[in-house]
Amino acid sequence: MLQKVFSVKNNGFIVSNAVALIIIGGTKYLFQRFYDVPGVLVFSEFVIIPMLMGIVSIWYWRNIVTTKRQLTLWALANTFIACVLSAVFLKEGIICLIIVSPLLFAFILIGQVVGKAMFNRNNQTLNTSVFVMLFGIFIYDSLSVHHYENMVADTITVNAPPAEVWKYVVAYKRIEKKSDYWLFRIGMSSPVQSTAEGYYLGAKRKCIFSNGYVFDEKIVTYDENKDLTFDITNQPRDPEIMGHIDILRGQFLLKDNGNGTTTLTGNSWYRLYVFPVWYYDIWAESVTRNVHLRVMEHIKELAEAK
Amino acid sequence: MFKFIIRYFGFLKFVPGLALVFDAFLVLWTLMTNPALLDHMDALEKKVLSWPNTTSTIHKYGGLQLNYGKKELGHIHGNGLLDMLLNRKLKAYVMGNDSKIKDHHSFKDSGWISFYIKDECDKQVALNLFNLAYQWHVNKG
Known part of the structure; x- marks a missing residue:
């Protein structure tokens, strides 16, 4: 039963969404805790995190997703799951999620394509550099003033x-x-x-x-x-x-x-x-x-x- | 629609990431309207990558870019539009042989060509074009 739930395919969806929720929830919590403000939803949260979701998911799917058609369909499915989770855990409204979903879809798909290229090359230095760069952009963007x-x-x-x-x-x-x-x-x-x-x-x-x-x-x-x-x-x-x-x-x-x-x-x-x-x-x-x-x-x- | 956006909003491609977002929507549109085209693009990529010294990357303005060494052979946007840079002589040759091969949608007065891949026959034409570009780059050294 557990093996079915945590299949390679499902892990791509589960882990990528869990990573996104932890990062967004964590950032929200830290802003609330230390600055007493809900925080700004910076561009990283709609660009870097969906890209990261795409890369994480494709790491699980690297041996099972072979076609663009499948890649696009699964990016759509992942966008839908991310929206449902945002509604449940982050209390986002439906209209907001309709507005944000095209952006999420686009960057999840871009992340998948980037991830596919990364894992095909299997260059650990390159892969680590990409993650460090994405993390660096996220930290810098989160701490920057947005007005x-x-x-x-x-x-x-x-x-x-x-x-x-x-x-x-x-x-x-x-x-x-x-x-x-x-x-x-x-x-x-x-x-x-x-x-x-x-x-x-x-x-x-x-x-x-x-x-x-x-x-x-x-x-x-x-x-x-x-x-x-x-x-x-x-x-x-x-x-x-x-x-x-x-x-x-x-x-x-x-x-x-x-x-x-x-x-x-x-x-x-x-x-x-x-x-x-x-x-x-x-x-x-x-x-x-x-x-x-x-x-x-x-x-x-x-x-x-x- | 694509031509309209390129013509009037093409300048927005310089906004970082925007062209990639646009191309992702083109892929989604293709999935809804002509999903077989995505399979043709996969087949083209697989075939070209079977040739020595070829790689695939993401094109800076969105789409799949196929390369020979560090030279671009051509790129395919999410709606199946193939753009390829040839020299003027090769451009005249391919355009003379197939009326569906046109001047590039933005750079008309150049060696760039554009070709819409829609079906199996177009896939074969696109493959021939990639082969021609590949041979040209190999011969140039």
Whole structure:
């Protein structure tokens, strides 16, 4: 029975995932223990570790995997197992795992190809050097400072004057319309309502999402019919967001076009805690843009209905 | 799609690792749409590696690279696109013999050629091309 479970094939999956979990879990624990912060998910965790998983797995499979087809299928299977384990042990959200899975798959496959080349040559000096280099990059990357902030801006034209638009910028009633954005359709929460305790500087505002989570906000600029800027004072403890992204500030700018229409601009500032930026910022920008458009389209609809 | 990405996003290949990621997705796409192509690539690799002094490596922009000594014979991307550097005379010869062999998808005015491997017949053409490149490099010394 045990021999069946720990077959050469299964060992490739089991050991590679165990190594990854130990390294990621260990890093998380050490950051929590010594720095009292959850830590940043550095690029190594999505690049070096999946590569390492690929190399470790191919070490077990070096005599049984002979074709690219098999290699690719097993890389897919290993990606799936890694995602399930991340959901169970690291409490990652499903949407996050959907976002991360292409990156995991690619680097697991690259690791397998690298590993295959390494073990075919059977050069111990080369193999040791590769492991030492990967380990060195991981340590250096983990201890480096990672800070990335970005701002996303979107603009639409509303066929109503600024005073009419302003009424719905500060607070708006529930959005009933279904979103067309694929991530919202498969379960990512989207903004549905905004409430404010008043129309004045310093007023507290709440942005309510479809899963019931609430972003607490405070109005920091209140320039009627022109500029509403608010800081996010408290983020929901959603596993899809926590430790991945902080929304820092939001802003609506209204520009009177002088012909009864208004140019409405939505700006959001955020900080990313997941790297590499070249991958995750594409997603962050896309999600932020679709949050903007969902709210701004709703405001447009309400303002133009009057 | 591949041509579109190469044309408009080709500059991103200089981001470390990105081309390798892209090629991994090409392999996944091939697995879903034409899995036999992966077997053809395996067969090509096996055959070329049976020739003396040949090795396989990962191409810097993704894909399987086959070499003679330290010289590249050619590389095959995950979608079966074979790129090979020949001299102008050999390039004109092979392009004159087979209309499916084209100028390289990026470096048109050079000795590079591109050829899409899709089926068994294409595999044979690709093998002939590798053989030609191999003989050329062997004769050059």
